[in-house]
Amino acid sequence: MEKIVCPGFQAAGIAAGIKNDGKRDLGLIFSNTPSKVGAIFTKNKIQAAPVILDRERVQSGLSQAIIVNSGNANCCNGKRGAVDARAMSAFVSTNLDIPEEMVLVASTGVIGQPLPIEKIQSSVPELAGLLKDDGFLDLALSIMTTDTMPKLVSRQGHINGKTFTVTAVAKGAGMIQPDMATMLCFICTDIDAKPEYLSYALWVASERSFNRISIDGDTSTNDTAIILANGLSGVVIENSVHKASFQRVLDDVCLALARMIVQDGEGATKLVEIIVKGAVSDEDAYAIAGKIGNSNLVKTAFFGEDANWGRILAAAGSAGVSFEPDNIDIFFDDVQMFGKGRGLGLTAEKKATQVMKKPEYTITLDLKSGEGHAFVYTCDFSLDYVRINADYRS
């Protein structure tokens, strides 16, 4: 595996004993110089202590480190939660000799149990000592909860003949929608840009990636995406051409992570792209794609490899969008299953069943009513999803 780095940044991840199973659970990102910072946070009314702290700290527009733990969400812990979140940042401040206000904090895991803060305190010196250029894999490992694979991506782009890098790690959401399971994403880049632009670009990229797997718009108490930009590449985002070039790379990074999150959805065995085209508007197309991608009945049929286009159509019909059923075409990859108001028979069904045996495929609905289109990524809904979530805390 190629080493994943971002100039001017270091990362690390260790086992601090927060998780019961001895796996990595404490991670750190350090920027050698203060970086511009942008961030987006959960819209849930219940917000974890680190989210409340970070919202305040990113207002300054500058950050230099992020400490993150898995195994405990530090949410709904009353005043102690706020004290613990600040304490995490203080440990980093002391060990790296940077102002406490320059340290951001993130947590993911079980809600409502106090953080074992002394374990974090005693582990931060070791964690800081392990910081290295190619520590992003260790970091990605340390933020996993029910994820089975670490998720990290690095891409380069070019502006005015200069090369810039965008390197990111993420942890997956429980199911494919970050309903209550936390999505964390930390992005390092060596461009320079205004903090408010960084937040905006991150929001745009999320709309095109993480929000395409977050189908019903729910967010957990801890969802956090942060971008740090240290300017080391000499690339300064100053005009709309620069912005377009940077956005392309950022979108690419976020979409790659989003796909990894779906592929690694709890219990998931299939990655399915739902494409809706020919809608009156993009909004209509998204509403329909979201209903299909979020339907338990559709997702269990994906698991059962059952080419049940009836469930797909019924989900589409429940999206609150008007359309003419008789005009719709439904394809499984390039196999048409439905058209002119009825199913296309057993031959089509047999071919579609073959498509569904693949680990990745596409379901396309063409409404033939306009130019609106949208996509979402979803996964199947398996027995293991229930097993994982029935026993999560035990």
Place this chain on the structure above:
Amino acid sequence: MEKIVCPGFQAAGIAAGIKNDGKRDLGLIFSNTPSKVGAIFTKNKIQAAPVILDRERVQSGLSQAIIVNSGNANCCNGKRGAVDARAMSAFVSTNLDIPEEMVLVASTGVIGQPLPIEKIQSSVPELAGLLKDDGFLDLALSIMTTDTMPKLVSRQGHINGKTFTVTAVAKGAGMIQPDMATMLCFICTDIDAKPEYLSYALWVASERSFNRISIDGDTSTNDTAIILANGLSGVVIENSVHKASFQRVLDDVCLALARMIVQDGEGATKLVEIIVKGAVSDEDAYAIAGKIGNSNLVKTAFFGEDANWGRILAAAGSAGVSFEPDNIDIFFDDVQMFGKGRGLGLTAEKKATQVMKKPEYTITLDLKSGEGHAFVYTCDFSLDYVRINADYRS
């Protein structure tokens, strides 16, 4: 078991060979005289052929029979679907010697496969011959799909010294929300009332029962509830006092059926009532109760008997309603688990875990912000739900 009847009505249910397993799949309700009729239908944009037919026929305000099959939804079958739905009513018309327009039709089962109409044709004479006063159990058996228990209820009420009866059968929705799994309900009563009042009273009762288990508002392509009123009791609903008395009984019948549907949800092992009180409005309370009752993560925790109040709180926070987390109390039956912004510790958790071992219990959230309250019924989300739905068509 006490015989369940409704004066002036007869019912029957037989196996016509529509289902592969030889179980009952064709049912009939007959009113000895033309009855006033009210009905509510699915809001799904994709509507099954019998739904389209019934919408038209109930406009007359009078019906005398309902024929219903399970095992095939007669949905998305193009023009043939419409022809078959009319044919079903024609068979009844011929055998019972009533006008075809007085016959309503309902279907439930797999979408997109043509009805085996010749099997229905050859079975209707036998079905009509078996009509009897206490045939409601046979009828209830004949409309089951993944239901494991027949669902029927009969209640009596009194108006002006006269006794009236409301007798109903229903079939369950797949999960607890009638997402794409069909909810059918047929109600017979011997009151007399205007058809438009019957539809309204049925809608009111549904809002207080079936829609308390239909959490995200989705409806299947075939959802249908019909009420027939033959006037035989001599009770005529003429004023608001009568309406209140009748509504109480109708609500009671529908709520009893709704509870049966949740208890018999696919794979369900628990019936859980989610109560939200102290909200600013009933709408806010319902939004929160619905989010909790519909959360896969909450429902898998119910299955795992895990007193994970964090998931409940996080679901509440994602309902789009503002509230003060530090004010909330959460109870499992009468065991308080959360208050003053934090969990109440291991002793409470152990007691709550005992509550969760019961087949029925209540989760109460008190927001302490106003007078708004709401409830929903939900069930747990088990391994069997996935098994049932992955293999539904095979």
